[in-house]
Amino acid sequence: MAKPPHSIPDSELDVLKVLWDRGRATVREVLQTLREAGHVGNKDGKPWSYATVATLLDRLETKKVVESDRADQAFTYRPIVSVKDVQRRRVESLVDKLYQGEPGLLVLHLLKSHPLDPHQAEEVRALLEEMREEPASKPPEDAPRSPSDPSP
Amino acid sequence: MAKPPHSIPDSELDVLKVLWDRGRATVREVLQTLREAGHVGNKDGKPWSYATVATLLDRLETKKVVESDRADQAFTYRPIVSVKDVQRRRVESLVDKLYQGEPGLLVLHLLKSHPLDPHQAEEVRALLEEMREEPASKPPEDAPRSPSDPSP
């Protein structure tokens, strides 16, 4: 049991993203960062309160998504799951639920309905060429499931 | 205000999928279909009860995702949002939340970490070629936003 199947709701994801960005932060730092970034938390467009951020970090910690250590006087939190882990899980779930478990269908849908800029299009083409030759290549990307490895 | 921002949770999505498949159905038909398909509803692996399906259809209706009409003695439900609408919303939200609003990043991620079978890879290549020549082609796919149009 590497990963408890806890889900990471949107609000928690917002604070988690801050941690991913800066590596680690205290409650107040997260709050500050979000405000500067013009984060719109609650439905009234009012920014979150300190308590809200604290709660979210707390919940993330009980879910084993972040860790805290008592540095100065304030706790400092840092993520213990990587962006990629979360992305993978979300994508997999989306593919399972709406694309019959076929990632290819999602790719097609994306290309058709969401224009991608030429640079990225080129990158995609290149990647495909590469894969054509070496079909079974597994960049460490797809390891069988390590609990997480944001900073090993 | 074309689309109320109601979200469609997983359980509701499961019944909605049945409606997409068969066009329309009563509560019991949905239930039947799910059971035949070996649907695993609740966490104990026990199939849903009639009431559960009814509730879900009800909630979908208040969310304006399906419509019901009293046909025989039982209500018949049918979807009023298309698969594509739901897919688009989910994908957009995913891209916004985890890929900086860049669909290209998601495409890259998909290609790298989720192997796609050669047939689809070919299809993708073809699509890309096509787009290379005619970059601004818009199959009716991308209409500016009609509230939904599965059967107007």
Add this chain to the structure above:
DNA sequence: ACGCCCGGACGACACTTGTCTTAGGATACA
């Protein structure tokens, strides 16, 4: 020594989701 402010611990509260039970009206069948 005295307030003050910061940071943390608790817990509260409304709404959404996941799942059902049950009461009550029709229907259909013996």
Add this chain to the structure above:
DNA sequence: TGTATCCTAAGACAAGTGTCGTCCGGGCGT
């Protein structure tokens, strides 16, 4: 006519989310 069926309506209830208010102990500036 009674009874087994099927359907809808209503509501219940525990967990998970979204968002705080608040009380409390420690430092710190004066």
